[in-house]
Amino acid sequence: MKENAASRVVFILLLFLSVSLLNGQSPPEKPKLVKCRSPGKETFTCWWEPGADGGLPTNYTLTYHKEGETLIHECPDYKTGGPNSCYFSKKHTSIWKMYVITVNAINQMGISSSDPLYVDVTYIVEPEPPANLTLELKHPEDRKPYLWIKWSPPTMTDVKSGWFIIQYEIRLKPEKATDWETHFTLKQTQLKIFNLYPGQKYLVQIRCKPDHGYWSEWSPESSIQIPNDFPVKDTSMWIFVAILSAVICLIMVWAVALKGYSMVTCILPPVPGPKIKGFDVHLLEKGKSEELLRALESQDFPPTSDCEDLLMEFIEVDDCEDQQLMPRPSKEHTEQGVKTMHLDLDSDSGRGSCDSPSLLSEKCDEPQAHPSKFHTPEGPEKLENPETNLTCLQAPQSTSGEGKIPYFLANGPKSSTWPFPQPPSLYSPRYSYHNIADVCELALGMAGTTATSLDQTDQHALKASKTIETGREGKATKQRESEGCSSKPDQDTVWPRPQDKTPLISAKPLEYVEIHKVSQDGVLALFPKQNEKFGAPEASKEYSKVSRVTDSNILVLVPDPQAQNLTLLEEPAKKAPPALP
Amino acid sequence: MSGSRLLLLLVVSNLLLCQGVVSTPVCPNGPGNCQVSLRDLFDRAVMVSHYIHDLSSEMFNEFDKRYAQGKGFITMALNSCHTSSLPTPEDKEQAQQTHHEVLMSLILGLLRSWNDPLYHLVTEVRGMKGAPDAILSRAIEIEEENKRLLEGMEMIFGQVIPGAKETEPYPVWSGLPSLQTKDEDARYSAFYNLLHCLRRDSSKIDTYLKLLNCRIIYNNNC
Numbered sequence: 001m002k003e004n005a006a007s008r009v010v011f012i013l014l015l016f017l018s019v020s021l022l023n024g025q026s027p028p029e030k031p032k033l034v035k036c037r038s039p040g041k042e043t044f045t046c047w048w049e050p051g052a053d054g055g056l057p058t059n060y061t062l063t064y065h066k067e068g069e070t071l072i073h074e075c076p077d078y079k080t081g082g083p084n085s086c087y088f089s090k091k092h093t094s095i096w097k098m099y100v101i102t103v104n105a106i107n108q109m110g111i112s113s114s115d116p117l118y119v120d121v122t123y124i125v126e127p128e129p130p131a132n133l134t135l136e137l138k139h140p141e142d143r144k145p146y147l148w149i150k151w152s153p154p155t156m157t158d159v160k161s162g163w164f165i166i167q168y169e170i171r172l173k174p175e176k177a178t179d180w181e182t183h184f185t186l187k188q189t190q191l192k193i194f195n196l197y198p199g200q201k202y203l204v205q206i207r208c209k210p211d212h213g214y215w216s217e218w219s220p221e222s223s224i225q226i227p228n229d230f231p232v233k234d235t236s237m238w239i240f241v242a243i244l245s246a247v248i249c250l251i252m253v254w255a256v257a258l259k260g261y262s263m264v265t266c267i268l269p270p271v272p273g274p275k276i277k278g279f280d281v282h283l284l285e286k287g288k289s290e291e292l293l294r295a296l297e298s299q300d301f302p303p304t305s306d307c308e309d310l311l312m313e314f315i316e317v318d319d320c321e322d323q324q325l326m327p328r329p330s331k332e333h334t335e336q337g338v339k340t341m342h343l344d345l346d347s348d349s350g351r352g353s354c355d356s357p358s359l360l361s362e363k364c365d366e367p368q369a370h371p372s373k374f375h376t377p378e379g380p381e382k383l384e385n386p387e388t389n390l391t392c393l394q395a396p397q398s399t400s401g402e403g404k405i406p407y408f409l410a411n412g413p414k415s416s417t418w419p420f421p422q423p424p425s426l427y428s429p430r431y432s433y434h435n436i437a438d439v440c441e442l443a444l445g446m447a448g449t450t451a452t453s454l455d456q457t458d459q460h461a462l463k464a465s466k467t468i469e470t471g472r473e474g475k476a477t478k479q480r481e482s483e484g485c486s487s488k489p490d491q492d493t494v495w496p497r498p499q500d501k502t503p504l505i506s507a508k509p510l511e512y513v514e515i516h517k518v519s520q521d522g523v524l525a526l527f528p529k530q531n532e533k534f535g536a537p538e539a540s541k542e543y544s545k546v547s548r549v550t551d552s553n554i555l556v557l558v559p560d561p562q563a564q565n566l567t568l569l570e571e572p573a574k575k576a577p578p579a580l581p
Numbered sequence: 582m583s584g585s586r587l588l589l590l591l592v593v594s595n596l597l598l599c600q601g602v603v604s605t606p607v608c609p610n611g612p613g614n615c616q617v618s619l620r621d622l623f624d625r626a627v628m629v630s631h632y633i634h635d636l637s638s639e640m641f642n643e644f645d646k647r648y649a650q651g652k653g654f655i656t657m658a659l660n661s662c663h664t665s666s667l668p669t670p671e672d673k674e675q676a677q678q679t680h681h682e683v684l685m686s687l688i689l690g691l692l693r694s695w696n697d698p699l700y701h702l703v704t705e706v707r708g709m710k711g712a713p714d715a716i717l718s719r720a721i722e723i724e725e726e727n728k729r730l731l732e733g734m735e736m737i738f739g740q741v742i743p744g745a746k747e748t749e750p751y752p753v754w755s756g757l758p759s760l761q762t763k764d765e766d767a768r769y770s771a772f773y774n775l776l777h778c779l780r781r782d783s784s785k786i787d788t789y790l791k792l793l794n795c796r797i798i799y800n801n802n803c
Binding site for chain 2: 041042067068090093094095096097098100118120122123158159160161162163165167184187209211212214215
């Protein structure tokens, strides 16, 4: 019996199935939960996708249970969210709790359940777009005009209490343009746009986003027409600036064109070329050396006229410690003229030195100081030591009314333009310069002095400095040697040989000496100056022995009998050497 | 999604910088030695809590993508948070009805209870085979920021409720053994739970702080 009943049921079921299969009916397909969204973190809605209904009317139900609860609930609201949706109101929404949601499709044939969806409302927040978007063109009086965009927060978001934190994005563009101009704001619900193009129709859209969640959809487009006379940027200011700069440029161009060269020279003064008085560059260019030299010769060379202005120079040979009386050649290049130098008559007793402050300070004050003479120093300068050269020495006006002595400054073969300090061991610190003894001797009390010109062609300058006693009438200058210091030029320094003997006018019957020569071991050989009265030159006696030193600055020389044999010219002993009063 | 988060972070950090220019520095010698305004404290705390939640979300997503696909770890993650014993409000109405003292002590409890798990998270993630730098770096950052936020919250608590006792008991985490288990699946599941709970709790802290900020500083008029 039972077996019969069971088999009968099975038979009926199979009949049913076959009948329904023949009709095309089946249980519904599994529905699928699409998404759940919460617009304000207070409620949420879930949507599902139904599957095939199997040919029969199908009902869908949504069931869920919360994390930590066992009770299964059904969806409270199928309507509010639209078809195939479930709306969870505030009452049914819990934050920070997992919802396990399932949708069931039921039809006559069966039930199908979807895969469960695990939802935490915290992470599914997607607000509505902002509402009440308004556009307004404003023209304030003293400010630039702008577009004023206003909106309000989306529905269902509680921003005031701080439960929902929101930010906005606004975008706008002219209707025909392709790229949007975007702006972001945090809490404010308005925005001012400047720099709009007049005559355009602008489209504006806005959307928003919670602090943690999804962006909303874009609001529907709002449009506004900018009138044609809408003042745009402050182009008027820029136009003014452009015109002003153009005018300034024009003025500058005009000034340059007019002034031209003089402006350039004002800004960039040309490098001064060398100027030698009496030296005509053009003649040199033409290659007429004869004329050139003649022109030079016509200058005062050697100086004979303004001897009043010339300071006496003293040759002083110092007692140097290491017996090295190094010359300090201060030679100039041939192209440059003689620089006059002002002797510093201080406690240094008139000795100038290359390191002396007066000299250094005067250097290059006038690089083209009065080249009154032309000097061509030549001759090998075989000094072992580096040379100090003073190339620009100036002759400022002597304060004591003394004249200047032009010193011939001879430059060595490797001359530098600036004096540089010499190591003291090599040089006597009191040594100075060469005075090329174009000495214009003042004193001996003489009013007029004449300079002894020296043939400089193969001379080296004197090493000793000359101290000059100036302003003292009737004093004879003496050439002195300090005892014990052999003025030893290294090699080949020869005392300048006087070739021209300029007559000395002497008021007193003093004898002058002139440098005759230097002997091989460096002994100065001095001769009393020939008196022109005597006419024929007598054999001069060589005064090369120091008799005594008087008055601490006068050297008394006597002829050296030994040296006599060496001299070329001899003469009988003269009377006593001049003695200074 | 991450782009918008980054944007928000940038915006928020810009705010922070701007704030930093005008506001006084946080007291280096602890609370009570200088007067930092409550507004500044709240602003800072909100920034940090926001940042922590961002980092936690990113870390969770990263882990989910790499280790948890198709594993169904989520089912095991239900009811797995060690802080579920704290009576935290669960919707807006409940939160608004909670007194700010209670809310603040809840926040403090949450922060304190995460100190230990975060420390171990860093250690264990380091030891994880092939751990991507994205996860490890965020874990390290979150641990640091959590400490900062705790300090700030203690200061706020001291200012808002002077004299209140601070030492409330907080839930203790005991999930270390499951992080160190040999079974890889079980270990990854434990990590998943921890990161899931971290994301949630950081969201709670962030929400409560923002609520308190608007309530106390802006008088419910944000």
